[in-house]
Amino acid sequence: QWSFSPAVIKVKKGDLVAHHIDDSVQDVEQIDLQPYTNDNAAIDDKSIKIRGGNNYNRYLKIDKAFCRLMGLFAADGHSEPYNHTIKITQHIKEKNDQFITEMFHRLGNISIYQYKKRNAIAYINSSSIHARFFHTHFKKGNNKQLPDFITTLSTDKQKEILIGLCMGDGHFCKDRNTTIYTTISPKLTEQIKQILYRLRIYFNVHVDNRGGNRRPQYRFEIPGDIQNGEFVKKRSSTNKLYYKQYLFRKIKDIQPIDYNEKYIYNIEVKEDHCYTSKISGIKNCEGFGM
Helix, strand or coil: CCCCCHHHHCCCCCCEEEEECCCCCCCCCEEECHHHCCCCEEECCCEEEECCCCEEECEEECCHHHHHHHHHHHHHEEEECCCCEEEEEEECCCCCHHHHHHHHHHHCCCEEEECCCCCEEEEEEECHHHHHHHHHHHCCHHHCCCCHHHHHCCHHHHHHHHHHHHHHHEEEECCCCEEEEEECCHHHHHHHHHHHHHHCCCCEEEEECCCCCCCCEEEEEEECCHHHCCCCCCCCCCCEEEECCEEEEECCCCCCCCCCCCCCCECCECCCEEEECCCCEEECECCCCC
């Protein structure tokens, strides 16, 4: 038989649950590309020389422009470490060609291919080093993600990541002043949520199940024209409230469930005792269902 603490018994529909927001900043200014080279590379303090190939900067500068590129690549990019390329594919009417061209030239080179049977253009960078970097940190398909270090970047850089994401897979609804962004990746969804929490932006996200063989989509509704750098922090609902380092969310429903497992595992954080899950703050005991 279950026993609950008095505090848990008193929780009711309409109460607010506190979610702690990590505001710590561990900014990354550059990444050493040496781990992404092979034995044929000659490496010094500033550059990497590919034998029989090109010269590249050893350090990848993680500035605002590159953060925007990371967002765009997470939305529309693809890496092929086996044929040494990274690629961003966009509709012919999208107006990001100048930005992509400038950033790929910064990485080393660019070639452009226009598909004959579809209204799309592929921007291609041929570099084994950068292909390994992007393949390692961004994955693909429903495993697509951003590099883990982005979660503690400065908020100015995180805004650029959001802009890049929406340049790729975003759509602005002018009549609602809302940006719609969709992804099939659970991890990318969680990373975007963490960025929005840190920026104190109110948003909605839900799962669209399209049926058939189509993967579920995570659909974000974010106020403002994000692609053009417009961020709206005004509160538009009574269901959520940012206060200091917390997001308070209203409980919509409480559903008791049966738990027939033999063991209960008690997880405790030293000194603090409580910890944060994806949906709330936890006091010690929880089932694996959380």
